[in-house]
Amino acid sequence: MNLEAVIFYLFALIIVASGGLVVLSKNIMHAAFALMFTLFGLAGFYAMLLSDFLAVSQIMIYVGGILVLIIFGVMLTSKITGVELKTGPIGKVNYLFGAAISVIIACGLSLLFTNSKWIEKPVDKIPDSSINAIGYSLLTEYILVFEVAAVLLLIALIGAALIAHKDQIIDSDASSNEISTNNDIKIKE
Amino acid sequence: MINYLKNIIKGFSTILVGMKVTFINLFRPNVTVQYPNVHPLVRAGSDKMPDNARNKLNVIIPKCTGCKSCEKACPVNCITIETTKVASIDTEKPLMEDGKKRVFWLSQFDIDFAKCCFCGLCTIACPTSAIVHSTDFEYSCYDRNELLVHFSPFNKEQVAEKKRILAEEVKQKAEKALADKQAAEKAAQEQNITDSKIKSSDDQTSANQNIQNNSN
Amino acid sequence: MENHQFLFNFISEYTGDILAGVLIAIIPLALLLVYALVAIYGELKIASFIQLKLGPMRTGKWGLLQPVAEVFKLLQKEDITPDGADKPLFNLAPFIIFLGCYAALSVLPLSSHFAPSGLNIGLFFIIAISSLAVLGIVMGGWASNNKYSLIGAMRSVSQIISYEIPAAMCILGVASMAHSLDMNVISAQQQGGFWNWYVLGGPAGISKIWLIPFTVVMFIVYFVTSLAETNRTPFDVPEGESELVAGYHTEYSGMKFAFFYLAEYGNMFVVSAIMTVIFFGGWSSPFGDFLNSPIWQIFWFIAKSMFFVGLQIWLRWTLPRTRVDQLMYLCWKILLPLSMVCFLAMALGGMLY
Numbered sequence: 001m002n003l004e005a006v007i008f009y010l011f012a013l014i015i016v017a018s019g020g021l022v023v024l025s026k027n028i029m030h031a032a033f034a035l036m037f038t039l040f041g042l043a044g045f046y047a048m049l050l051s052d053f054l055a056v057s058q059i060m061i062y063v064g065g066i067l068v069l070i071i072f073g074v075m076l077t078s079k080i081t082g083v084e085l086k087t088g089p090i091g092k093v094n095y096l097f098g099a100a101i102s103v104i105i106a107c108g109l110s111l112l113f114t115n116s117k118w119i120e121k122p123v124d125k126i127p128d129s130s131i132n133a134i135g136y137s138l139l140t141e142y143i144l145v146f147e148v149a150a151v152l153l154l155i156a157l158i159g160a161a162l163i164a165h166k167d168q169i170i171d172s173d174a175s176s177n178e179i180s181t182n183n184d185i186k187i188k189e
Numbered sequence: 190m191i192n193y194l195k196n197i198i199k200g201f202s203t204i205l206v207g208m209k210v211t212f213i214n215l216f217r218p219n220v221t222v223q224y225p226n227v228h229p230l231v232r233a234g235s236d237k238m239p240d241n242a243r244n245k246l247n248v249i250i251p252k253c254t255g256c257k258s259c260e261k262a263c264p265v266n267c268i269t270i271e272t273t274k275v276a277s278i279d280t281e282k283p284l285m286e287d288g289k290k291r292v293f294w295l296s297q298f299d300i301d302f303a304k305c306c307f308c309g310l311c312t313i314a315c316p317t318s319a320i321v322h323s324t325d326f327e328y329s330c331y332d333r334n335e336l337l338v339h340f341s342p343f344n345k346e347q348v349a350e351k352k353r354i355l356a357e358e359v360k361q362k363a364e365k366a367l368a369d370k371q372a373a374e375k376a377a378q379e380q381n382i383t384d385s386k387i388k389s390s391d392d393q394t395s396a397n398q399n400i401q402n403n404s405n
Numbered sequence: 406m407e408n409h410q411f412l413f414n415f416i417s418e419y420t421g422d423i424l425a426g427v428l429i430a431i432i433p434l435a436l437l438l439v440y441a442l443v444a445i446y447g448e449l450k451i452a453s454f455i456q457l458k459l460g461p462m463r464t465g466k467w468g469l470l471q472p473v474a475e476v477f478k479l480l481q482k483e484d485i486t487p488d489g490a491d492k493p494l495f496n497l498a499p500f501i502i503f504l505g506c507y508a509a510l511s512v513l514p515l516s517s518h519f520a521p522s523g524l525n526i527g528l529f530f531i532i533a534i535s536s537l538a539v540l541g542i543v544m545g546g547w548a549s550n551n552k553y554s555l556i557g558a559m560r561s562v563s564q565i566i567s568y569e570i571p572a573a574m575c576i577l578g579v580a581s582m583a584h585s586l587d588m589n590v591i592s593a594q595q596q597g598g599f600w601n602w603y604v605l606g607g608p609a610g611i612s613k614i615w616l617i618p619f620t621v622v623m624f625i626v627y628f629v630t631s632l633a634e635t636n637r638t639p640f641d642v643p644e645g646e647s648e649l650v651a652g653y654h655t656e657y658s659g660m661k662f663a664f665f666y667l668a669e670y671g672n673m674f675v676v677s678a679i680m681t682v683i684f685f686g687g688w689s690s691p692f693g694d695f696l697n698s699p700i701w702q703i704f705w706f707i708a709k710s711m712f713f714v715g716l717q718i719w720l721r722w723t724l725p726r727t728r729v730d731q732l733m734y735l736c737w738k739i740l741l742p743l744s745m746v747c748f749l750a751m752a753l754g755g756m757l758y
């Protein structure tokens with residue numbers, strides 16, 4: 001076994017173990033934090049596949065963004081953190097359903113894996129960095145998708161600001177000056 | 190908008206002012222002393238202490254009149270004063286520091302520093318500034334009794350001696366008064382015929398003397 | 406730049422790849438530990454001098470052994486895990502926080518010939534990996550099962566996440582001027598004297614003068630956000646001892662507390678190093694080619710970073726703590742607009758030069 005294989009199995013072990021913890025843990029906070037290791041292991045895989053940008057994006061977006069969001073959601077939802085996740089009387093039936101769905105998905109995936117035509121061209125030159133290529137294709141080939149996504153995010157941002165500022169918009173002209181003069185950080189002369 | 194920018198600039202410049210202050214202080218000589226290694230007195234110059242430093246008390250006995258104001262002013266009653274009147278027949282003729290005649294010997298002047306809270310009220314009460322804070326602030330010791338400090342210049346024998354002299358004087362005075370009285374009575378008996386007014390006034394003076402002697 | 410591989414190649418010639426990798430990984434750790442001792446000593450001394458005191462004087466000459474003594478004190482202390490705490494998370498949190506700081510150190514180019522890992526998206530990696538600290542803080546705060554810890558953790562996370570935005574803006578601004586995210590490349594571009602540093606508009610000719618105000622403002626914005634991201638005064642509301650005992654590390658003691666402590670100082674170094682790289686030329690000498698050999702470059706890099714660490718300490722003993730709402734006001738209403746304006750200017754500069 002060479003070094004790469006060792007690292008691969010290490011990451012695989014981390015992903016599988018922490019993934020199992022996410023599913024099986026009775027404590028929802030433990031599950032949320034175990035997700036972190038899963039996401040990290042995935043980032044490790046991306047890095048092994050020489051897509052460094054994707055790996056770092058994985059950490060940035062999933063670990064730094066979405067996971068924090070999940071944890072905040074869990075923590076701010078009242079009385080959820082102390083509660084143990086339990087299955088009710090129909091739990092056994094749920095187990096059956098879950099097992100069935102898992103088996104179906106597993107079969108489907110392995111079918112796909114064996115039947116799809118993988119491009120197995122050996123890489124003749126290891127690219128210095130994937131970031132240049134990603135940048136070019138984002139701003140040439142996929143410019144429309146990129147812009148639409150940007151506009152979508154902008155809309156979401158404005159919406160969030162609107163929700164947060166609801167009362168102030170109603171009772172004032174929402175001139176930024178007025179709001180800032182009310183604020184205490186202004187140095188009183 | 191103008192306000193907003195002004196605000197930012199002002200906030201920033203005030204931070205710079207603060208940083209300037211701390212930067213200047215960074216290079217100023219320190220004011221603290223490495224205490225057990227360097228005694229503060231060495232650094233500040235001997236007998237120089239910060240104003241209002243409430244150190245151990247010191248009583249300057251030549252200044253003390255024995256008025257007991259300090260004893261009364263003390264909130265925790267840690268001063269104990271006992272005075273003995275200076276007998277007129279005493280061979281020592283003590284003077285106060287300012288040259289006045291001393292009226293009382295301080296046969297006992299104890300301050301219990303275990304009780305003292307170093308409030309300094311006694312130093313304010315003292316009319317002659319005889320009780321003052323010294324420059325000594327190291328008074329930890331292994332035995333609590335060491336904290337009971339005797340300021341009286343006399344030891345027990347001397348106190349007893351002074352008391353004896355005083356008692357002697359009292360006795361002498363009493364004897365003298367008695368002798369005077371007897372002499373007066375004698376004279377009265379001898380001059381039985383003389384004016385009654387003179388006799389009654391003689392009686393009164395001797396009685397007064399008696400009372401005075403007793404009280405001392 | 407393949408230069409950063411220099412040390413790795415050198416070592417692996419004698420020991421083989423795996424051992425060389427391990428050795429290289431130990432270098433930042435050793436650097437971090439030594440640096441922490443220096444920084445703790447510096448903090449104690451600067452704090453005392455500003456207050457006209459002497460600071461530690463008894464342990465060794467001028468108290469030089471004080472940080473060592475403090476480390477030993479922390480190691481000896483009893484390692485307490487509170488009864489109500491969530492034990493696995495409680496024990497994991499300090500290491501996660503430390504991991505974030507250590508991983509960030511791994512991409513810093515100490516010299517043109519040595520970076521522990523010459524990642525060509527180093528800047529992006531640092532922004533990403535610093536989010537680990539956020540998770541560690543939430544983990545510790547929540548697992549302590551203590552109100553103060555939880556509130557401190559919440560404050561800290563909201564603060565770090567908010568301040569990441571202006572910080573990312575600053576880094577993006579420089580990246581757009583440098584056309585690169587590789588810290589080694591960015592440092593190399595700024596060679597040739599301090600006039601070429603990005604805080605003074607970068608290595609374009611005299612025509613870059615219009616850019617200087619923007620880059621200077623950008624630097625100030627980044628400095629402020631870096632204070633907030635490391636939870637340093639005046640933005641140390643998460644551990645404001647007047648309100649929250651000690652914030653998210655209230656319940657920690659002994660070794661685990663030492664990890665929090667180490668991570669705080671480590672993060673100070675990391676943000677200072679980023680500042681050095683993106684605004685102050687990284688390892689390049691401020692005097693052109695004078696003293697610009699690879700060994701001197703290590704000196705320049707560490708000297709510049711330590712200067713900013715010192716600046717942070719100096720600020721800590723100058724300013725009082727801000728209030729939480731002031732903190733957010735500063736971030737969203739002042740730093741973000743400022744950094745956006747400057748970013749636009751710097752992006753324009755990046756296109757022109």
Ligand code: SF4
Binds near residue numbers: 246264265
């Ligand atoms: S300092 Fe205060 S407590 Fe001490 S002896 Fe004087 S009056 Fe009493």
Ligand code: SF4
Binds near residue numbers: 248252257314316
């Ligand atoms: S108040 Fe002063 S003069 Fe009077 S007894 Fe006390 S120390 Fe002596």
